[in-house]
Amino acid sequence: MKRTLKTEGIIPDKLILVDGALVKNYNRAFQKVTGKKTELESFHIDKRGESPEIEDELGSNYLQCGSSHRFMIIVTPNQRNANLIHEEFSFDENIFDFIFDNYMPAISVATRVDGLYGELDDGVRAYHSVEDLLLLNRVNVFLQTPSGFLNKAIELQNLVKQLQNSPDLLIENNSRHIKTTLSLAKEVGDVRGFNLSPIEMTLEIKSFYSRLFQGTYIFRLDDSKGVIPIKKPEIDGKSESLISGKHDLQRSTVVIHNTGNSLTNFLGPAIIDGPSVSFIPISSEDKVIEFLEKTGLISYSQELIDQKLSRIEDKLLLKKNYDVSQISREDRTQAIQKEIRNMPDDWRGVRNIKRKIATGNDFMTEVKKGPSSIKKLLMTPYRKKGKTHNIVHNLITKLCPDDYEAMYDHNIRDLEYIFENSSENTKDYIVHILRRYATGYVEGEFM
Numbered sequence: 001m002k003r004t005l006k007t008e009g010i011i012p013d014k015l016i017l018v019d020g021a022l023v024k025n026y027n028r029a030f031q032k033v034t035g036k037k038t039e040l041e042s043f044h045i046d047k048r049g050e051s052p053e054i055e056d057e058l059g060s061n062y063l064q065c066g067s068s069h070r071f072m073i074i075v076t077p078n079q080r081n082a083n084l085i086h087e088e089f090s091f092d093e094n095i096f097d098f099i100f101d102n103y104m105p106a107i108s109v110a111t112r113v114d115g116l117y118g119e120l121d122d123g124v125r126a127y128h129s130v131e132d133l134l135l136l137n138r139v140n141v142f143l144q145t146p147s148g149f150l151n152k153a154i155e156l157q158n159l160v161k162q163l164q165n166s167p168d169l170l171i172e173n174n175s176r177h178i179k180t181t182l183s184l185a186k187e188v189g190d191v192r193g194f195n196l197s198p199i200e201m202t203l204e205i206k207s208f209y210s211r212l213f214q215g216t217y218i219f220r221l222d223d224s225k226g227v228i229p230i231k232k233p234e235i236d237g238k239s240e241s242l243i244s245g246k247h248d249l250q251r252s253t254v255v256i257h258n259t260g261n262s263l264t265n266f267l268g269p270a271i272i273d274g275p276s277v278s279f280i281p282i283s284s285e286d287k288v289i290e291f292l293e294k295t296g297l298i299s300y301s302q303e304l305i306d307q308k309l310s311r312i313e314d315k316l317l318l319k320k321n322y323d324v325s326q327i328s329r330e331d332r333t334q335a336i337q338k339e340i341r342n343m344p345d346d347w348r349g350v351r352n353i354k355r356k357i358a359t360g361n362d363f364m365t366e367v368k369k370g371p372s373s374i375k376k377l378l379m380t381p382y383r384k385k386g387k388t389h390n391i392v393h394n395l396i397t398k399l400c401p402d403d404y405e406a407m408y409d410h411n412i413r414d415l416e417y418i419f420e421n422s423s424e425n426t427k428d429y430i431v432h433i434l435r436r437y438a439t440g441y442v443e444g445e446f447m
Contacts, residue, residue: 003419003427004416004420005415005416005419005431005434008431010408010434010435010438012083014081014083015044015045015046015051015052015082016045016046016076016078016079016081016082018042018045018076019041019042022076023038023041025075025111025114026038026045028115029075029114029115029145029146030063032117032146033063033071033073033117034062034063034065036062038054038057038058039057040054040057045073045079045082046079046082046083046085047079047084047096048072048085048092049071049073049074049079050063050085050086052085061086066127067127067212068125068127068132069119070088070119070120071117071118071119072096072099072116072117072119072141073115073116073117074115074116074117075115075116076111077100077104077107077108077111079100080101080104086211087211087413088210089211090210090390090391091139092120094203095139095141095201095203098201098203099141099143099201102201103143103199105194105196106150106195106197107199109150109153109191109194109196110145110149114146114150115146116143116144116145116150117145117146118141118142118199119141119142120139120141121139122136122139123135123137123138123140124136127212127213130212130213130216130255130259130279133210133212133213133216133218134253134277136205136208137205138202138204138205139202140200140201140202141199141200141203142199142200143200144199150196150198152187153188153194153196154197156181156185159177159181160181206220207219207220207388207391208391209391211413213257213259214258214259215257215398216255216256216257216258217255217256217257217391217394217395218253218254219253219254219255219291219295219388220253221253221254222252254277254278254279254291255278255279255280256280256282256395257280257281258281258282258283282395285372285376285399286372288399289379292379292392292395293368296382297381297382298380298381298382298392298396299379299381299382300363300364300367300375300378300379300380301380302357302363302378304378304380305350305353308350308377308378309347309350309354311402311403312343312346312347312350313336313347314429315402316339316342316344316347317332317335317339318423318425318426318429320339321425323428324429325425325428325431326428346374346377349370349371349373350374350377350378353366353367353374353378376396377400379396379399381393381396390410393409393410394410397410397411397414398411401418404433404437405433405437408434408437
């Protein structure tokens with residue numbers, strides 16, 4: 001069996017089984033958004049409605065038409081408790097959680113007889129280059145049923161309320177109102193006791209990251225909180241002005257991208273920098289860290305010193321074919337002494353900072369004097385920066401992909417890729433580290 005973090009029990013497999021009548025409901029919604037259907041009699045789905053089994057059947061990204069036209073399918077309220085297979089944008093989880101948290105009564109009723117579907121409409125035609133991500137300013141979601149059940153049920157409730165408020169409607173226009181009410185009641189049943197409303201929301205987007213183009217980070221510097229709270233357009237007058245108002249095109253924006261030192265666009269020449277946008281490749285670590293420092297998005301943690309020293313030592317021992325996940329404390333100490341001359345410069349740099357602190361020097365001063373290779377090891381998001389916190393955490397995992405604990409919390413997909421492409425010895429080590437992390441173990445005890 002192929003080893004994955006799921007088979008190792010590191011990542012819980014929190015997916016929802018779809019079988020029986022739910023398969024038919026899923027296919028009706030699936031055909032509406034893609035024109036396709038699955039031939040499977042049962043499968044599992046995540047919070048968005050994606051299924052690993054259907055991916056095997058129809059191919060990856062089957063629940064979208066291009067990267068900018070993504071869809072959501074709900075066939076059971078139990079999806080609220082599922083995990084997310086593919087988080088393409090940092091705001092995805094916010095959208096799905098908001099829908100389940102605020103529209104559970106309507107979801108519960110609608111999924112008794114049908115599926116729900118809708119597009120995560122970001123208003124972008126296609127993502128052909130990194131620059132296209134700058135067009136993303138809001139996401140609208142409106143869910144409906146293939147049969148029209150939800151719309152009809154809401155209409156029926158409104159007709160009943162109108163009749164209660166105006167009894168004369170019983171006889172007006174040749175009893176048209178009551179005839180329409182009875183006709184709808186035959187179609188959808190008695191829905192008078194349910195709290196139904198259109199399932200609709202808008203999320204205004206500020207700073208975010210996307211997995212597109214190997215990882216892209218959009219920092220809109222006029223907003224340190226990252227994301228404006230989600231609004232219900234139909235009940236919150238303020239959200240109407242947010243939706244209709246023009247965006248400030250002069251905001252200062254920094255794009256950190258993973259496409260090399262220059263951007264290319266197959267539709268034509270790429271725009272590198274502009275009056276309001278600057279591009280920084282992740283490979284230019286000095287510039288990335290300088291940006292994060294100047295904007296106050298990061299700080300440095302002295303508590304990370306021993307953890308990072310141990311991780312560098314472990315990497316060297318793994319390279320020398322030591323079984324680091326099983327090695328005893330005594331054997332590890334002997335191995336480190338044997339390989340001490342082979343320790344990389346980063347180990348010596350972090351070790352030197354530890355010495356400087358011991359002699360009374362200021363930690364922050366010493367770190368900031370050091371090279372980016374040392375800074376990134378001791379970097380941590382500044383915890384007062386609101387919703388950009390998780391975005392910065394994810395970016396740090398790009399700079400330090402061997403910080404498996406941070407990867408587990410903030411970049412699970414890259415962690416899965418790293419694990420599946422590692423040697424068996426390294427896989428054992430990653431599992432060992434993450435199991436200790438789950439129990440609250442703090443690495444660095446050897447120091």
